[in-house]
Amino acid sequence: MSELDENNEPSTRSVTVSEGEPGPSDWSEFRAQMHEWRQSVERVLPPWWSRALAGTLIVIGIVLPFLFSADSGFLNATIIAVAYAVMSLGLNIVVGFAGLLDLGYVAFYALGAYTLGWFGSGFFFKAHLHVLVSPVASTLPGIHLNFILILIVAALICALAGALIGLPTLRLRGDYIAIVTLAFGEIIATLAVNGTSIHLGGGQTLTAGNLGISGVDSPYFPGLGLFNELNLRPWYWLIFGVLLVVLFVNLRLRDSRLGRAWVALREDEVAAVSMGIPLVRTKLMAYSIGAAFGGMAGAFFGTYFTVVNASQFQFGFSIFILGMVIIGGLGSIWGAVAGGLLLGYINYYLIPDVLNSLPSKVGLNFQLTEIEFGIYGFLLVIMMILRPQGLIPERRRRLELTGRVAATDSELVEPTAISTLGLAESE
């Protein structure tokens, strides 16, 4: 009987918090206080404070690698974590902004990495095309493009693929979209593995399968120094630059007409369409832009890991990226960055370097790296149950999830000082 009683309150709002959550009243009071406190601080600060903060953060980001030796493991983890943050930002557009659950994001990782494999190595050994590459690479056979060009090509290819994957899901909603994208991801992964038996003519295959396309070019930018495994700093500056560009695009998109259209579609598709939002174009744009960022990060991973190997492209990777978006907070740009960095560090630093021998210390016969996906699964479950809005929640979603339904327009509009640059997550 007691279980029946739980459901007895009128279910006018479908988004109220369920049982087990601490009563929202004391929390919301606390939050309101924090909000007030923050606003009073912002009133004291000069109007350019957010620009100054952004500048400081960028400078810190640029000098960060000088604090570590050029080949340190921590710098390696940082580079990967920043690249994950780029992917996480891309997926956040699809899942967070537009509310289309994409479980096949690994497809864009694969396509981006293969773009690098195709256009930045000797894989097409009969072709001879060299555009702005290092003196060494320009003597080798194959197609060799400058890394910036590869990034652009990867973004274009992935945007096209994203739109193609989006097409069959246009009529569908929710869970069905998840399954179709998952199926596409698996199909691309299967193609990558079996690409050795797809012949393009002249002894040329589509991919190198599980053997991998090796001998890919390192990026070549004369000002940044040599890109190799002993000198990780230029890699870091490269991916940090990509992150800044992607971040800027994300911030501008969120407040644009398109960004608002995504949120409108996510919240109520029927209402949004009847208000004149073009459903097809808006949804496909979400898929395409999200995919493009994933492809850029994928191309970077391809050159950073020096091999494009089909066995990298597993379903678990899609969930790993989704975990970043969720742990950060769905729809929240800074959340996506934080989630990407956090899981990147956990995956490449905390689990393998710091905690790996923990189970054997307490007498268990396995290593923590074996069960890393179990750990992410556990994080996802815990996160969803205890803090479904994520670490740095998007304003709108946090209001929904904490049951503060009386969100007026004035609460949702961002404070002007911040929205000029759109730097800080609306708070």
Next chain:
Amino acid sequence: MRPLAAARRYIGRWGLIVALAALPVYYGIRDLVHGYQAGFVAGHPVVHHDLTQLGFNFATGLSNGAIWALIAIGYTLVYGIIELINFAHGDVFMIGSFTAVGLYTVFGLTTAGTAGIVLGLLATLVITMIVCGVLNTLIERVAYRPLRNAPKLAPLITAVGFSFILQNVGLLWRGGSPQSVPDLINQGKTVFHIFGVPIVRGYILALGVMIPLVLVLGRFINATRMGRAMRATAQDPEAARLMGINVNQTISLTFLLGGALAGAAGLVYALFETNIWYFQGFKAGLFAFTAAVMGGIGNVRGAVLGGLIIGVIQALADSRMGPQWTEAVVFGYLIMIMVLRPRGLLGEETREAG
């Protein structure tokens, strides 16, 4: 505009059925016209021009499909009642396989066949079903019930999370590589022939477990009080609650039933494939979900039909294109279903898949 709409309606009605028939018809004609290599006699290949190989594919496919059908019922029941894709379901099936194989040693079942083996396997079946049913119910209690009123994305994500947790439990339990398990029933032994197609014990086992379970389940859903409660909750949880049905208990019951069937599938898989590993649940779950969608999600008969069809597609792809392409073919069909007929073969129009 009118002919376009007519074409669209036509494709919606027949497109999926044509797409499904294309594969067996194409390979059947190819076997008849070009023939296939049936073996070697004195070093020379023997080419046959008949449908025996196709029949063989169908026999393998239907028995594989029986396993997918048992899992698909779990998906379809759960989706029917709370509109959630229970992503962890495939991994519950995997745990079922592992439990069953663990029980082999507990009951001392070995390939040196004794009279007690049937009894032992029946006990294994019952215990595996109970274990998986309870496990599925627990997952619902821990991961889905607290999120009953949250946005729909939330329980889907916890389901994915639990899928990974179960996979890693399996990984720690039996290691990361596929393990062969004792072939208790000598599953490859031919019992009789139908039109020259050998019917082996494994086929009979798979269908012989699936059909009675499905009949009992159908009887349970249609003719008992609890089954009626399930149907009522699936139709309208709010109204069912007002009519005095304990909705939470009914949902738990649904997960119990789905998990039990997945457990049965786990035992059949271990006996039939004689090979288990921690990742089997992923592929099985996706195939079974495809089956559930193909049949029309929420529809038990549809899940069985879809399971058998997916099994046949899988067998055809396995033997004609090579197993490495099977997943791509099945997922290609999944996307085709979504484009051509989202409601599935036997399903009704729903809000989700219009």
